[in-house]
Amino acid sequence: MSFLQRSRLFRSIVRHGLPDSVRNRALVTFTNFFLHIQPVKVRLRAMQFTRTFYLGGLSAACFFILVVTGVLLMFYYHPSVPRAYEDMKDLEFVVSSGVFLRNLHRWSAHAMVALVMLHMVRVFFAGAYRPPREFNWVIGVVLLLLTIGLSYTGYLLPWDQLAYWGVTVGTNMAAAVPVLGDQIRFLMLGGHGVNENALIRFYVLHCVVLPLALTVGIALHIWRVRKDGGLYLPPKG
Amino acid sequence: MSLTDDLNEPLSDAEVTRRKLLLALGGGALAAAGLGAAITTLEYMKPNVLFEPATRFPVGRPEEIAPGSVLALPRQKVYVVRGPAGIYAMSSVCTHLGCIIQHRRAAGQKEGFFCPCHGSAFDLEGKVVGGPAPRPLDRLDVKIEGGKLVVDTQKKVPPTTVLEV
Known part of the structure; x- marks a missing residue:
C-alpha cells in the first residue's frame, strides 16, 4: 500500500x-x-442527525438517482406520439430491469418533492433563513420550483390517459393567468392542445433544460451554505 | 521609455467622460443584442405551422341529422345537436379545465353531457347543471353553405343561438 x-x-x-x-x-x-x-x-453540534435530518443531502441524493435512472430510461424512450406509450410499456414488460429502473425513477421523484418540502420546513423552523442566509432561502425556493417543474414535465412522458388529461388540466390552469394566460399555454404546449409538440417540449424541458438549471442551482445553494458561515447553529444555552 | 503604473495616476475629466461614453455604448449594444436575442428566441418557440384539425369544416347536410340526435365529432372536439328549435354546435371542451365531455343518454337520466375529470354536467343546450364548470359550453358558429352545414370553432356565438332548418 x-x-x-x-x-x-x-x-x-x-x-x-x-x-x-x-x-x-x-x-x-x-x-x-x-x-x-x-x-x-465541522462543529460536533452541526453533525447531530436531528440538526438537519440530512434532508438537503437526501434531496440531492434523490436527484443523483433520478439523473442516473433517467439517463438509462432515455436509451429506450422515444418522445413521439406513436412510440412514447409503447416504449413505456416495453420498459415495464420487455426490457431487463426496465420496471425496476422506471419505478426507482418514479419513487425517487415522489421522495425528492417530499424531501425538498420537508427540508424547507426544517430550515424555516430552525430560523436558518435569516441574515446572512436570506438569499440562499431564495435560491432554495427556486430549487423547489425547479423540482416541481421536473415532476410536472415528467408526468406527460408516459403518454397515457392520466398523463394526457393531467397535462390538459395543468396547462388550462396556466391559461387562467390574467391577460397572458392563453399565450403561456400556447408556448408551453407548442399548439392549442396536448399533441406531439407538447410531448417534445416537455421531454426537452424534463431531460435537458430543468436538470441543467437544477444542477447549477444546487451548486450555488451548497456553495452559499459554505460562504454564509456553514450550517446555522442556534446560540448555546 | 520606462513603463509607468498609470493605475495609480488620477483620472482626468476627459478620461472619465470617455469611459462613461464607452461604457454606455458597450452596455447599450449588449442590452440591445440581448433583448433582440430574447425576442427572436421567444418567436422561435411559437410554432408558425400547426398540424391540428381544421377549425372550419363541413359536417354534412342538415336533413341528414335526425331531430333529437347528437352528432359527435371527436377529432374536432365538437358536438352538433338537432333540438326542437333547430341545429346548433357546441365545443366538447369542458369550460372548467378543458377535458372532453361525454354525451350521456341513459334510461332514467336526463340526456346531457358529462365531464369525466371533475364531474361537471351540462344539459343538451350546454347549460351547467352540476359540478365545478363556471360557464355554459361554448356555442359555435354554424352556417349552411351550398346545402351543407359548416362549423367554425374559432367563432363563438351566444349560448342561445340556433340555426333554424
Missing part, C-alpha cells in the same frame, strides 16, 4: 501526504473536487 502511495501516478492524483497532520487533513478536503464543498472543520 505504501509502495503504491509513493508511486508517481498516485502522487500525481493525490498531491498531499497521509492525513497524519492538521495540515494534511485540511489538504484532503481542499484539494479534492468532490470534498471541497465541505468545510475543513
Whole structure:
C-alpha cells in the first residue's frame, strides 16, 4: 500500500501526504473536487442527525438517482406520439430491469418533492433563513420550483390517459393567468392542445433544460451554505 | 521609455467622460443584442405551422341529422345537436379545465353531457347543471353553405343561438 502511495501516478492524483497532520487533513478536503464543498472543520453540534435530518443531502441524493435512472430510461424512450406509450410499456414488460429502473425513477421523484418540502420546513423552523442566509432561502425556493417543474414535465412522458388529461388540466390552469394566460399555454404546449409538440417540449424541458438549471442551482445553494458561515447553529444555552 | 503604473495616476475629466461614453455604448449594444436575442428566441418557440384539425369544416347536410340526435365529432372536439328549435354546435371542451365531455343518454337520466375529470354536467343546450364548470359550453358558429352545414370553432356565438332548418 505504501509502495503504491509513493508511486508517481498516485502522487500525481493525490498531491498531499497521509492525513497524519492538521495540515494534511485540511489538504484532503481542499484539494479534492468532490470534498471541497465541505468545510475543513465541522462543529460536533452541526453533525447531530436531528440538526438537519440530512434532508438537503437526501434531496440531492434523490436527484443523483433520478439523473442516473433517467439517463438509462432515455436509451429506450422515444418522445413521439406513436412510440412514447409503447416504449413505456416495453420498459415495464420487455426490457431487463426496465420496471425496476422506471419505478426507482418514479419513487425517487415522489421522495425528492417530499424531501425538498420537508427540508424547507426544517430550515424555516430552525430560523436558518435569516441574515446572512436570506438569499440562499431564495435560491432554495427556486430549487423547489425547479423540482416541481421536473415532476410536472415528467408526468406527460408516459403518454397515457392520466398523463394526457393531467397535462390538459395543468396547462388550462396556466391559461387562467390574467391577460397572458392563453399565450403561456400556447408556448408551453407548442399548439392549442396536448399533441406531439407538447410531448417534445416537455421531454426537452424534463431531460435537458430543468436538470441543467437544477444542477447549477444546487451548486450555488451548497456553495452559499459554505460562504454564509456553514450550517446555522442556534446560540448555546 | 520606462513603463509607468498609470493605475495609480488620477483620472482626468476627459478620461472619465470617455469611459462613461464607452461604457454606455458597450452596455447599450449588449442590452440591445440581448433583448433582440430574447425576442427572436421567444418567436422561435411559437410554432408558425400547426398540424391540428381544421377549425372550419363541413359536417354534412342538415336533413341528414335526425331531430333529437347528437352528432359527435371527436377529432374536432365538437358536438352538433338537432333540438326542437333547430341545429346548433357546441365545443366538447369542458369550460372548467378543458377535458372532453361525454354525451350521456341513459334510461332514467336526463340526456346531457358529462365531464369525466371533475364531474361537471351540462344539459343538451350546454347549460351547467352540476359540478365545478363556471360557464355554459361554448356555442359555435354554424352556417349552411351550398346545402351543407359548416362549423367554425374559432367563432363563438351566444349560448342561445340556433340555426333554424
